[in-house]
Amino acid sequence: MPKIIVEVMPKADLLDPQGKAVANALHRKGHASITNVRIGKRIELHVDTTPTAADLEQAAQIAESFLSNGVIEDVVNIHVED
């Protein structure tokens, strides 16, 4: 069944406390080469049929208006997976 994948990330210039906490834990475990961690979301929209251009446009609209908040997040990628 095809899926529309929406990926959302916290804005680059904003503090990502979740990513920071994970980075701190990795540093404690000795992974000194990992300089930063940022954590976003992957949202799968499952659909019945292969998405058309119109479906993707609608998904983009949903992604911008509801799945992400433009003040704090960016939609970084929308793609289709089978």
Add this chain to the structure above:
Amino acid sequence: MKIGVVTFPGTLDDRDAARAVRIAGAEVVPLWHADANLLKVDAVVLPGGFSYGDYLRCGAIAAQAPVTQAIVNAAKGGLPVLGICNGFQVLVESHLLPGGLIRNEHQHFICRDQRLRVENVDTAWTNQYQLGEEITIPLKNAEGGYIASEETLKRLEGEGLIAFRYIDGNPNGSMNDIAGLRNERGNVVGLMPHPEHAVEAGFGPDGAAAMRSGLDGLKIFESVIKAVVNA
């Protein structure tokens, strides 16, 4: 005088908000998230809690609820709306107020009595305070860090749209120490701290006179009664 108090799945402070409304002298009308009927209320309180488990983003799913859509439309027509904590997050996600609320800078849930300065008294919810009045009400949240673009912050400061500011220390990294906002018309106010927990002696923050004597939140609810009566 009827004031609606909304309950979403996961709302916590609806009963406390209802109690504050009653103590201030108005009748409480419970409003249910799935029902778009506002039952002819004169004002609405969106209380605190964790609506829809804070899924997606705090307040994001509640912003799409049928009752919220009705509230947004009514607010645009002038209905007084107060958002407390999660209710403030709902107002921001509904675009009734600008900006966003993110995880506290120090990453911890915070629960303490918080000092605030009332920065604007020309609203339906703050007209009983003195401009610049310093008050103490409880603050309890994990996602209370207010952020907005530089342009938005400039507008908020320039147009007097900041209703409350944190004083004696910024508890969560909020930009410009913003604790609460008002809209242009002054009918919509949102704040992270909880005025409904400071309305009755014996249950409020510690005051100078006695423990738990703080009543600084009551004027929020008295303000809206005044605003509706005078409207």
